[in-house]
Amino acid sequence: MPKLVDPAARRLEVVDAVFRVVVRDGLAQASLRNVADEAGLNIGSVRHYFAGHQELMLFAMRSMLDRVSHRLARHIEEAPDLATASGAERRAVMDGLLCELLPLDDVRRAEVTVFVEFMTAARTDSALGDLAREAAEGSRGLITRILYRLSARGDLRPGLDPDTEAVRLWGLIDGLCLNSVLHPDLLSPDACVTALRGHLAQITTDSDADGHSTRGR
Template structure:
């Protein structure tokens, strides 16, 4: 009896192969043929699930964005749950853990950061990828804005903080830390990366210890 293949599971497996090829060899090497070989599939099998290279890249970007946003949302739900407010110190540490999901602090997250930066760089000259490249940043900006509004309502945010500006500054900090830690890990190790993040949050929420 032929083995029944779950189409969604197969597409995700192919996307994982894309991630491995991009991280190891660069986005320019993520051809349908190379991705199929990485996934252990015939190229015809990949074409069965994806009409072409662009469709595969868009799916891989969406898969990566969804994976990251799902992890961010777990932490955000704890922070924004009005029926179970967190103590101030735990709130800040939860924000740290949430934002750390986007930092290359271990092998998995380092791979994710390198792959995502490769996608974003490609989107600069490939309009079909642009909206998908913006998706994660827009989601992060929305989350950080909501978190800062929550801290402001609870009286923990610095009185003169401009939330729209501080949200963008926090996103820029994450981008900068991700870039430097991913490509220059000896200059910015995980411990120092987290120290920089915690120090920045202390400037926003000086009343939480």
């Protein structure tokens, strides 16, 4: 009796193979044949689930974005109620969310590496352009929402504009991600966290749950 194959699971297995090839050898080496070899399949099997290379790349990029989004959503679900949380708890939630975007372990490093490869390709590949734009808008939007919520609770330093600070923080995180995967010997995960938290300390206040500053008490 022929073995039943779950199409959705098999497509994700192929995507995992894409990621491994991209992390190890770069996006240029993620041909259908190389991906099939990596997945332990023949190329006909890969073509059964993906019409061609472009469809596979788009599906892989979408899968990468979805994985990060799902992890962020899970982090938010597990966070305390920000309406009643203390200032320290709110800042901890912000710290946790932003750290999810950094390459701090093997999983996140692979995701960021794949992200960098796709973003670079999207500059000249219009097929990837819409997803690249969606990814950029998603990151900037998340950071902007975080800073507006901090501002509303009195956690952002007085006089700072959330929109301007969102651009600065967005640029910092993207820069940390890029340099960490390109130059891991120069920028370690610990150094990324230290830089991020140092910046956050400069733009946030120490405040209690009522939004009253406790700095200097």
